[in-house]
Amino acid sequence: MKIAVVFALLAISTFAFIRQDHNSLNGGEFSLAEISKVNSLKETSMGRLLLGMAEVHFKSDAPIQRLIQGLQDFEKELQEGINSENEAYASKKAAHEATIQSLNARVGEAKGEVALRQSRINSVLNPRIEQAQSDIGRDSSTKGQKEEDLVNAEKARTLAHYDYTQRVNEHNEFIAAVDEALPLLNGLRNQAPSLLQVRKVSMTLKNIHNKLSKSSHTEVALLEALINLATSQNFANQEILDKVIGEFNKLRKKLSDSLALENANEAAAQSEYEAFVAQTKREIGELASNIQKNTITISNTQREVTDNEHVISDKTFEISDLNDTINAENENFRRETDIHHQIIDEFNKEVDVVKQCQALFQNAHFSEYVLGRLGN
Numbered sequence: 001m002k003i004a005v006v007f008a009l010l011a012i013s014t015f016a017f018i019r020q021d022h023n024s025l026n027g028g029e030f031s032l033a034e035i036s037k038v039n040s041l042k043e044t045s046m047g048r049l050l051l052g053m054a055e056v057h058f059k060s061d062a063p064i065q066r067l068i069q070g071l072q073d074f075e076k077e078l079q080e081g082i083n084s085e086n087e088a089y090a091s092k093k094a095a096h097e098a099t100i101q102s103l104n105a106r107v108g109e110a111k112g113e114v115a116l117r118q119s120r121i122n123s124v125l126n127p128r129i130e131q132a133q134s135d136i137g138r139d140s141s142t143k144g145q146k147e148e149d150l151v152n153a154e155k156a157r158t159l160a161h162y163d164y165t166q167r168v169n170e171h172n173e174f175i176a177a178v179d180e181a182l183p184l185l186n187g188l189r190n191q192a193p194s195l196l197q198v199r200k201v202s203m204t205l206k207n208i209h210n211k212l213s214k215s216s217h218t219e220v221a222l223l224e225a226l227i228n229l230a231t232s233q234n235f236a237n238q239e240i241l242d243k244v245i246g247e248f249n250k251l252r253k254k255l256s257d258s259l260a261l262e263n264a265n266e267a268a269a270q271s272e273y274e275a276f277v278a279q280t281k282r283e284i285g286e287l288a289s290n291i292q293k294n295t296i297t298i299s300n301t302q303r304e305v306t307d308n309e310h311v312i313s314d315k316t317f318e319i320s321d322l323n324d325t326i327n328a329e330n331e332n333f334r335r336e337t338d339i340h341h342q343i344i345d346e347f348n349k350e351v352d353v354v355k356q357c358q359a360l361f362q363n364a365h366f367s368e369y370v371l372g373r374l375g376n
Contacts, residue, residue, distance in 0.1 A: 041360070047353050071357055106318075117311055117312050128301050133298065136294045161270070175259070177208040181204065182248050185230065188241060189241060192236070209227050
């Protein structure tokens with residue numbers, strides 16, 4: 001700023017003069033309003049500088065237009081300074097806004113990441129854990145019930161098999177008794193039995209009766225009736241003997257059929273039991289496998305929850321740091337803005353002083369007053 005340098009040199013050369021005659025312009029034909037303007041200009045450093053410059057100019061007897069042109073050039077340079085400051089401030093503002101925009105974008109991304117991961121925890125991972133826990137509870141209960149069913153089934157099968165064995169033994173005892181009695185009865189047919197034969201057969205039948213009398217078999221009463229019928233006539237009545245033998249044969253067949261049915265029922269029950277055991281064990285195995293899978297699911301999902309929570313924590317700290325940076329950036333730009341406004345205000349004040357001086361210096365009374373004072 002060449003003009004400013006010139007003005008500064010002029011100010012140095014005239015400062016003493018202005019101080020010695022602070023009220024030197026307060027005379028002549030100036031109006032009170034004009035005197036007030038001069039006094040107001042003296043209150044500013046720029047006003048004092050320009051008034052001193054006018055004193056020097058008039059002493060040199062230079063054309064007034066040269067002084068006015070210098071003031072106009074100075075005003076133009078001040079305006080350029082304002083423009084330059086505004087451009088610099090606009091550049092800083094653009095950089096500041098770009099920085100804030102970038103920081104806000106990073107905050108938005110971090111918040112989006114937090115929201116996304118929290119949403120996954122709440123809507124996917126936690127429900128998955130709860131479902132797996134529910135499934136484990138249900139499957140564990142079902143598995144326990146099926147294991148209990150196996151124990152109960154084994155106990156029932158053992159008891160049933162024991163009862164079957166008892167019934168088979170009774171059947172075999174009856175069949176053996178019938179088989180023992182039939183040859184003796186057949187030996188008495190078509191002949192008059194001796195007293196010895198009758199006694200032997202009677203004793204044999206009595207022993208059979210005594211042996212089976214405590215049995216719970218349903219055919220005990222029938223067997224007892226047949227024995228009583230056979231011995232009532234000392235086996236002398238062949239018709240009755242034949243009838244007794246025929247009933248014994250029917251009884252044996254009935255017992256054999258009943259035994260065969262017992263065996264078939266037992267085989268079927270055993271087969272059904274074994275099929276139930278195999279099926280139940282398969283189901284228990286499937287339930288155990290499901291429990292293991294769900295346990296692994298819970299472990300893996302809880303690990304994923306932890307990983308997401310760590311990211312959320314890191315992003316939360318990042319958001320806090322970014323907000324601190326944004327606040328610091330805003331505060332720094334606020335200070336830059338205050339400085340900018342102060343600079344612009346100072347420039348505007350100086351422009352205003354220059355404009356006032358241009359108007360004052362072109363005032364005919366001002367120049368006459370200065371010339372008249374110099375002439376004296």
